Amino acid sequence: MSLTRKAWQLLVGFLLVGCTIGQAAVSIPQPTVTNSPMEAALLPTLGATVAPLPATQTAVPTATALPTITPVVSNVQATPSSTATFAAYGVAQTIGYSANGRAIESYRFGFGSQSIVLVGGIHGGYEWNTIVLAYDMIDYFLANPDEIPSNVSLYIIPSANPDGQFTVTGVDGRFTAGDVSGDIRLGRFNGNEVDLNRNFACDWQPEGVWGETVVSGGVAPFSEPETAALRTFFLRERPAMVLFWHSKADGIYVGSCENLFQPSLEIAEQYGRASGYTVYEEFSAYHVTGDASDWLATQNIPSFTVELKTRSGTDWEMNLAGVLVLLDFYGR
Ligand SMILES: [Zn+2]
Structure with a gap:
């Protein structure tokens, strides 16, 4: 094999994302079970949610291509603090590193071609409750993997700004409200x-x-390693939609750049009806530049921000109802 590791990653990324590949998608995650016994226990459960390959999709590479996934599997990393805890969260991958070298993790449930991405903590420890919510959502889908439609991949990136999280919590990875201390504004x-x-x-x-x-x-768009990692992830996955959790403006804000991006509004309204948050076409309290959801609209990827009601609660029932509607909307 003469292809470089990067080329293999791109190829496998294409297979995972660019095609509706029943057999390949079902088979590819299996080597990750070598990472830990807990992951080995988890994966069959997740795999069980994947539908059989429709007869019309048999043209994709078969199991003979499987050795090519080895480089991707090597990217799966355990959090330094607790491999066992990490392994319980699903198929995890480090998608990049923060300015101070902290891992940005993505947790994946399901192997369908329609990707839904939920992002917590882009404002770090200042909005630490969004990170707690994202981890709670991971727990929920770990316990309820059958909620993921067979054609959907649900990605949860719980802490997009791990430096900011650490500033406020002193913890990498999962934390509790009791870890939060000091001036949380510094963790933004x-x-x-x-x-x-x-x-x-x-x-x-x-x-x-x-x-x-x-x-x-920053000194330029995507000058920061965190935003560059998110950009790479989004452009590779081409998700059906992306949600960012923030706090605490209490509402949903539609991702649009210059003109209203109707697909963002449509999916935001679905989430709004289910959750009870009011949907706003734009954030009007002050002028926001360089916003993530707005940039996604320029890439034709629907996106919106959910602002929780407070700086400490997770609005759990509201957001679970919203996420389940997303799964229903993109599922089949
Ligand atoms: Zn925010």
Whole structure:
């Protein structure tokens, strides 16, 4: 085999994302069971949710191509703190690293071609309740894998700004409310003191605002390793939609760049009806530059922000109802 590891990753990424590959998708995750006994126990459960390959989709590579996935499997990393805890969360992958070198993890449930991505903690420890919510959502789907439609892959990125999380909690990976201390405002930024939700390529400015406070949007769009990792992940996965949890403006804000992006509005309204949050076509409290959801609209990827009601609660029932509607909407 003369292809480089990167080329294999791209090839496998294409197989996973670009095709509706029943057999390959079912088979590819299996080597990850070598990572730990707990993952080995988990994967058959997840695999059971994958529908048999329709006869019309047999043209994709068969099991003979499976050795090519080995490089991807090697990317699966355990969190340093607890391999056992990590393994219980599903098929996990490190999608990048923060400015200070902390892993950004993605947890995947299901192996369908329609990808739904839920992102917590882009504002780090300042909005730590969004990270707790994302981990709670991971627990829910670990316990209820049958809720994932066979044609859906649900990705949960619980902590998109692990530097900011660490600033407030002193913890990498999962934490509890009891770990939160100090001035949580300091946990909004990454290790370069950049507001990551001012660093995306829609109406980007080197300085943005957060209320009346001037914040850094980075030296260029995607100058930060966290946002660059998210961009790479989104453009590779081409998800059906992406949700970002923030707190605490209490509402749903539609991702649009310049003009209203109707697909974002449509899926936001679905989530709004199920959850009870009010849907707003734009955030009007102050002018937001370089927003992640807005940039996704430029890539024709529907996206919206859910602002929780408080800085400490998770609005669990509301958000579970919303996520289940997303699964229903994109499932078949
Ligand atoms: Zn926020």
